[in-house]
Amino acid sequence: MSINSTNRSPAATDEPHGSLLISGAEVITMDALTGSTPVRRDIRIQNGAIAEIGPDLAPLPGETVINGHDRLVAPGLVNAHTHSWEALYKGRYDNLPLELWMLFSYPPTGDVQVSPEMVHLRSQLFAAESLKSGVTTIVDDVLEIPHQDFDQLDAVVRAYEQIGIRANVSGHVVNKPFLETFPFVDSMLEQGLLDRVADLPVPTTEDYLQYSTEAFARYSGRGAGRISYMLSPSAPQRCTDDLLVGAAELARKNQAECHIHVLETKTQAVTGHEFYGTTIVKHLQRIGALTPETTFAHGIWVTDEDIEIIADAEVSVSHNPNSNLKLGSGILPWRKYQKAGVNLGLGTDGCSSSDTPRLSEVMKSAALLHKVSGPDFTQWPSVQEVLHAATLGGARSAMLQDRVGSLEVGKRADLVIYDLDTLAFTPRNRLQNHLVYSENGSSIEYVMVDGKIVVDHGRLTTLDETALRGEVRARGEEIRGWQDDLDSLNSAFMSGFTQMYQQAQARDIGFTRFLG
Numbered sequence: 001m002s003i004n005s006t007n008r009s010p011a012a013t014d015e016p017h018g019s020l021l022i023s024g025a026e027v028i029t030m031d032a033l034t035g036s037t038p039v040r041r042d043i044r045i046q047n048g049a050i051a052e053i054g055p056d057l058a059p060l061p062g063e064t065v066i067n068g069h070d071r072l073v074a075p076g077l078v079n080a081h082t083h084s085w086e087a088l089y090k091g092r093y094d095n096l097p098l099e100l101w102m103l104f105s106y107p108p109t110g111d112v113q114v115s116p117e118m119v120h121l122r123s124q125l126f127a128a129e130s131l132k133s134g135v136t137t138i139v140d141d142v143l144e145i146p147h148q149d150f151d152q153l154d155a156v157v158r159a160y161e162q163i164g165i166r167a168n169v170s171g172h173v174v175n176k177p178f179l180e181t182f183p184f185v186d187s188m189l190e191q192g193l194l195d196r197v198a199d200l201p202v203p204t205t206e207d208y209l210q211y212s213t214e215a216f217a218r219y220s221g222r223g224a225g226r227i228s229y230m231l232s233p234s235a236p237q238r239c240t241d242d243l244l245v246g247a248a249e250l251a252r253k254n255q256a257e258c259h260i261h262v263l264e265t266k267t268q269a270v271t272g273h274e275f276y277g278t279t280i281v282k283h284l285q286r287i288g289a290l291t292p293e294t295t296f297a298h299g300i301w302v303t304d305e306d307i308e309i310i311a312d313a314e315v316s317v318s319h320n321p322n323s324n325l326k327l328g329s330g331i332l333p334w335r336k337y338q339k340a341g342v343n344l345g346l347g348t349d350g351c352s353s354s355d356t357p358r359l360s361e362v363m364k365s366a367a368l369l370h371k372v373s374g375p376d377f378t379q380w381p382s383v384q385e386v387l388h389a390a391t392l393g394g395a396r397s398a399m400l401q402d403r404v405g406s407l408e409v410g411k412r413a414d415l416v417i418y419d420l421d422t423l424a425f426t427p428r429n430r431l432q433n434h435l436v437y438s439e440n441g442s443s444i445e446y447v448m449v450d451g452k453i454v455v456d457h458g459r460l461t462t463l464d465e466t467a468l469r470g471e472v473r474a475r476g477e478e479i480r481g482w483q484d485d486l487d488s489l490n491s492a493f494m495s496g497f498t499q500m501y502q503q504a505q506a507r508d509i510g511f512t513r514f515l516g
């Protein structure tokens with residue numbers, strides 16, 4: 001497709017300064033009226049926002065026009081849960097359940113020394129593949145930070161500002177000693193297996209809240225408003241209650257997301273009963289840590305009562321089916337959440353547990369996976385539900401619902417233009433179904449964030465992808481070197497953690513989630 005300009009030559013990064021019209025395209029708006037059903041529309045973009053949508057908008061003098069014939073326009077995808085930290089771990093691990101996989105991806109020995117330069121590179125790599133696959137917003141629960149300086153988060157934010165992606169970035173925190181975050185560690189303690197990590201310092205609640213207060217001032221609004229800071233207590237069992245409550249309060253005060261891993265595995269469900277004598281969700285409710293700003297990442301091993309609590313508290317849940325499958329975590333109860341009215345987003349999780357930031361793969365998995373949870377096909381996920389989760393649902397959970405997630409006047413122009421003259425869209429049946437089940441990124445022609453074209457015919461406009469790939473490759477040995485060192489350090493924990501995992505699996509907690 002060509003971009004035509006009435007008066008001037010088009011530039012790949014047209015808008016946000018001028019006025020741009022996408023004319024005569026099929027549009028999935030995800031608004032309350034037409035939802036995921038395509039409608040023929042023109043879209044006018046001015047100052048990075050959607051200024052008008054209508055069936056028949058006349059071009060303005062000097063306006064750049066994108067001819068939307070044979071094109072589908074849809075909201076940019078929102079990756080509601082990921083960790084750019086893992087971008088360099090793509091293709092590295094397989095066949096490890098979460099508790100064992102985490103020993104390698106998040107080494108408890110605390111020996112990770114990644115330079116800000118490497119963090120910058122890794123963030124570029126992650127954002128580049130996200131944008132090229134139609135993901136315009138990422139909720140990036142970045143990394144474990146020492147809560148002392150901002151060097152690493154600065155490097156992440158610089159990368160995102162430059163490449164032009166929208167992002168929530170977090171300071172991820174664990175503030176309980178490693179040994180106290182798991183059940184069944186007695187035999188490991190006796191064997192002295194955990195001596196190495198017993199004395200590792202953890203930040204205090206005050207450290208984290210102070211760090212986060214500064215981070216709000218430092219990052220929110222950066223990248224012309226595309227960057228937001230969010231709170232991220234790692235998981236209830238890994239944090240003290242006062243930190244969980246303090247983080248929820250600070251998120252509320254700043255109208256920011258509070259992002260927590262909750263009940264991803266059976267081990268964690270068992271941990272809840274061991275630590276709190278009740279479910280983790282009920283515990284969070286009891287201490288007052290559940291608010292509409294809260295997003296649970298995963299939320300698989302929940303009881304029916306937990307789901308009611310989540311719905312009443314207006315907590316969102318980010319569903320990460322590909323990561324959950326790869327780590328053997330279980331299957332989220334999709335229909336139960338939907339029936340309770342819980343807002344669902346979709347996430348890839350990190351590249352160590354799902355190997356790609358492409359949310360389109362997750363959409364397809366979500367649409368397919370829950371069909372095996374029961375024979376009643378009227379309860380299976382609809383394409384509308386899946387597309388909602390991948391756009392507006394994710395935007396709501398990221399506290400960005402006023403800005404992105406649907407194509408409506410006043411929202412930021414974060415959108416993807418798909419070429420319909422491709423194999424994935426041939427023959428043209430229901431375009432929204434093609435988008436979920438057939439399209440794999442190969443039909444993407446343009447990706448816009450804030451009205452700026454960041455991907456133009458498969459090419460990033462804001463970064464030299466060839467140079468980026470070259471640099472990552474050139475540093476491959478260095479990267480694999482420190483990863484190998486960490487792997488050998490952390491493999492010492494394998495037998496103890498395998499025992500702990502097996503003990504948790506053997507517990508009867510009254511339900512299973514391996515089939516949703």
Ligand SMILES: Nc1nc2[nH]cnc2c(=O)[nH]1
Nearest residue numbers: 083106235261264349353
């Ligand atoms: N999947 C997953 N990834 C993580 N990254 C940091 N913590 C976690 C976790 O609990 N689960």
